[in-house]
Amino acid sequence: MDKKAQAVVDRLIEYASKNSDAEVLRYMRDKAESVLREGVVIVRHSGEIDASQKTLLFESAKKRFPDAQDVKLERDDSLIGGIEIVFRDYRYDGSVRGKLEELKTKLIEA
Amino acid sequence: MEALGIDLKLIAFQMVNFLILMFILKKFLYKPILDMLEKRRKLAQETVSLKEDLERKMEDVGKEKEAVLMEAKKESDSVIESAKEQAEKLAAQIEKEASEKAMNIVQKGEETLRAKEQELRASLKNEVAKIAVETSEQVLAKSLDEDIKRDIAEESIRRFAQNG
Numbered sequence: 001m002d003k004k005a006q007a008v009v010d011r012l013i014e015y016a017s018k019n020s021d022a023e024v025l026r027y028m029r030d031k032a033e034s035v036l037r038e039g040v041v042i043v044r045h046s047g048e049i050d051a052s053q054k055t056l057l058f059e060s061a062k063k064r065f066p067d068a069q070d071v072k073l074e075r076d077d078s079l080i081g082g083i084e085i086v087f088r089d090y091r092y093d094g095s096v097r098g099k100l101e102e103l104k105t106k107l108i109e110a
Numbered sequence: 111m112e113a114l115g116i117d118l119k120l121i122a123f124q125m126v127n128f129l130i131l132m133f134i135l136k137k138f139l140y141k142p143i144l145d146m147l148e149k150r151r152k153l154a155q156e157t158v159s160l161k162e163d164l165e166r167k168m169e170d171v172g173k174e175k176e177a178v179l180m181e182a183k184k185e186s187d188s189v190i191e192s193a194k195e196q197a198e199k200l201a202a203q204i205e206k207e208a209s210e211k212a213m214n215i216v217q218k219g220e221e222t223l224r225a226k227e228q229e230l231r232a233s234l235k236n237e238v239a240k241i242a243v244e245t246s247e248q249v250l251a252k253s254l255d256e257d258i259k260r261d262i263a264e265e266s267i268r269r270f271a272q273n274g
Binding site for chain 1: 236
């Protein structure tokens with residue numbers, strides 16, 4: 001991605017952080033990351049992940065995304081617990097925060 | 111005759127005088143007076159006739175006036191009745207329109223109230239959900255220790271490995 005496109009993405013993220021809710025902001029961040037880090041599987045986690053969990057995670061990621069160049073782990077305590085995986089347009093949300101968001105949506109829609 | 115003192119000549123003369131006097135009186139006094147009397151009689155008769163005519167006409171005019179008045183009264187009654195009917199119709203129409211407008215206003219008010227109620231409910235629900243989730247996030251963020259987080263991560267990774 002060239003510098004101009006990246007600047008646009010950065011400005012969009014900045015705008016979203018000022019004007020939008022957390023869900024929109026995360027969506028935009030994921031989109032921006034999928035462009036900026038093309039081919040990299042991002043795994044966000046809250047709390048420590050032990051070696052066996054990492055192994056299982058890497059194997060599963062490589063199996064699911066055979067064309068992925070790399071798998072990167074990032075600690076994100078805002079998840080409260082669980083993991084979140086982003087690869088291109090794919091997003092797996094197994095975090096406590098995600099579950100709470102689902103609960104919030106269900107409460108609003110009920 | 112003379113012995114009796116009767117003068118025939120004088121008598122004849124007196125008679126001639128009388129006849130002449132009669133003739134003059136008749137010619138110059140009686141006839142004009144009679145003519146004048148006749149004229150006055152005729153005039154009086156005409157006056158009476160005129161009076162009778164006038165009375166008849168007055169009577170006719172009175173009758174005609176009465177008829178005209180009756181007709182005018184009928185017409186005015188009809189006009190008043192018609193105006194009354196129109197006024198009643200107009201009043202009914204105005205009442206109907208006012209009633210419809212009032213109904214519309216009430217309906218719109220109810221709709222607005224319902225919409226506001228829905229809006230408030232949605233807003234309240236939204237707010238309650240937001241507060242509930244935010245509170246839960248805060249409580250969980252503080253209460254979950256590393257062991258529990260590891261367990262949750264384990265469960266998430268296992269689910270991803272199985273289903274994605």
